[in-house]
Amino acid sequence: xxxxxxxxSREYTTRVRKKTFILMSFLGPLLIVGFILLTAYLSKGxxxxxxxxxxxxxxxxxxxxxxSKKYHLQWAPNDKNYxxxxxxxxxxxxxxxxxxxxxxxxxxNSMTAKCxxxxxxxxxxxxxxxxxxxxxxxxxxxxxxxxxxSTYKSIKTRINLDVVDVxxxxxxxxxxxxxxxxxxxxxxxxxxxxxxxxxxxGVIEEKTNRIVEIIxxxxxxxxxxxxxxIGVGLVGITQFIIWAIVTFIMSITILPxxxxxxxxxxxxxNSEESxxxxxxxxxxxxxxxxxxxxxxxxxxxxxxxxxALFFLGGYFLYSGLMAAIGAAVDEEADTQQFLLPLTIPMxxxxxxxxxxIDDPSSSLAFWLSEIPFTSPIIMIIRIAMGIGDxxxxxWEIALSLFLLAITFIATTWLSSKIYSKxxxxxxxxxxxxxxxxxxxx
Numbered sequence: 112x113x114x115x116x117x118x119x120s121r122e123y124t125t126r127v128r129k130k131t132f133i134l135m136s137f138l139g140p141l142l143i144v145g146f147i148l149l150t151a152y153l154s155k156g157x158x159x160x161x162x163x164x165x166x167x168x169x170x171x172x173x174x175x176x177x178x179s180k181k182y183h184l185q186w187a188p189n190d191k192n193y194x195x196x197x198x199x200x201x202x203x204x205x206x207x208x209x210x211x212x213x214x215x216x217x218x219x220n221s222m223t224a225k226c227x228x229x230x231x232x233x234x235x236x237x238x239x240x241x242x243x244x245x246x247x248x249x250x251x252x253x254x255x256x257x258x259x260x261s262t263y264k265s266i267k268t269r270i271n272l273d274v275v276d277v278x279x280x281x282x283x284x285x286x287x288x289x290x291x292x293x294x295x296x297x298x299x300x301x302x303x304x305x306x307x308x309x310x311x312x313g314v315i316e317e318k319t320n321r322i323v324e325i326i327x328x329x330x331x332x333x334x335x336x337x338x339x340x341i342g343v344g345l346v347g348i349t350q351f352i353i354w355a356i357v358t359f360i361m362s363i364t365i366l367p368x369x370x371x372x373x374x375x376x377x378x379x380x381n382s383e384e385s386x387x388x389x390x391x392x393x394x395x396x397x398x399x400x401x402x403x404x405x406x407x408x409x410x411x412x413x414x415x416x417x418x419a420l421f422f423l424g425g426y427f428l429y430s431g432l433m434a435a436i437g438a439a440v441d442e443e444a445d446t447q448q449f450l451l452p453l454t455i456p457m458x459x460x461x462x463x464x465x466x467x468i469d470d471p472s473s474s475l476a477f478w479l480s481e482i483p484f485t486s487p488i489i490m491i492i493r494i495a496m497g498i499g500d501x502x503x504x505x506w507e508i509a510l511s512l513f514l515l516a517i518t519f520i521a522t523t524w525l526s527s528k529i530y531s532k533x534x535x536x537x538x539x540x541x542x543x544x545x546x547x548x549x550x551x552x
Contacts, residue, residue: 122342140357168214292495306347314437332531425487435526460488471502483518
């Protein structure tokens with residue numbers, strides 16, 4: 112055990128002392144915070160006000176078409192035809208959009224309103240214009256058909272569907288929780304391949320430099336492989352802790368001084384302007400729970416614990432296989448043929464995340480969260496969606512961890528056979544048939 116400890120210590124100390132590790136340990140959080148700031152800055156740079164010229168051929172919209180500060184409507188002169196108004200729009204630098212409402216727009220559903228632009232408007236602006244035109248047409252038809260406005264409002268009432276667990280009697284916001292799970296799953300995916308590839312590269316480097324021949328004179332190849340996996344894993348955990356601490360400090364010191372201006376009450380008002388007029392008239396207040404459900408509804412204690420377990424389980428599983436690949440080749444360029452089968456399960460798990468979120472209790476979600484090669488990604492998403500909320504049960508998590516551990520032991524044993532043969536094999540490009548022979552020997 113002392114020899115294994117020395118190898119683990121060597122793997123750990125040599126990597127954490129590298130300038131690249133120190134640089135990325137502090138540069139990583141800077142990149143994360145910088146990305147957030149850049150996103151806020153670019154979002155802040157979006158156009159804050161549109162001057163819109165409206166051509167209303169029916170002369171029915173001027174009293175019912177909703178106006179606002181951000182999307183300011185100006186009415187075109189009645190003594191000009193549409194072609195002349197287009198020329199006015201082209202020459203006036205203050206005008207951003209020209210909205211054309213045909214005379215038959217209210218009477219039939221087959222007509223289409225037009226929006227002419229000099230610079231293409233944002234998606235929010237396009238949705239806003241479509242919304243207020245549809246609102247105006249509906250309100251006109253209500254008045255024209257002499258329908259009582261209160262009756263109309265009761266007909267147009269929109270309801271929210273609360274998905275309630277029959278056992279816990281509570282709305283769990285299952286789909287919204289899944290986004291937190293996806294964030295954790297993406298981190299697991301990045302960590303597994305980032306550091307398991309380092310294990311592979313370390314094996315190739317030692318094999319190329321013939322250092323491994325000296326090391327295995329004192330320890331077995333299995334002990335060497337496990338010590339390398341554990342040492343690199345500890346490096347990853349160390350870097351993750353540094354990232355978490357530095358990011359937290361920066362997020363409470365730097366971000367609050369910059370981002371509040373972006374999310375001021377005036378900006379909230381602008382976003383509300385794009386909501387449906389009918390919802391406003393019905394006093395439907397949008398939920399103000401953007402972050403509340405993250406704090407209160409997510410089972411953080413379970414999520415953090417199982418995140419760490421699947422985090423480590425997935426890393427050990429793939430690192431053992433990566434070590435075997437590193438031992439089977441002489442150069443990193445030769446690893447591509449062996450890496451593809453390893454990357455496919457994890458990529459497949461990410462592509463299936465949407466299906467799992469849509470139906471977390473389906474057979475597909477169950478099996479993807481139990482198969483060890485996909486379970487670190489899928490199971491953490493289901494755990495974030497809620498344990499016992501018809502998403503995932505404790506016994507499913509226990510079974511998944513058990514299968515992950517068993518598979519890790521089995522693959523590590525198989526990898527050690529490849530490792531023991533391949534680590535001393537030089538000058539020949541290994542093939543799948545060679546790997547099979549080494550497994551049988």
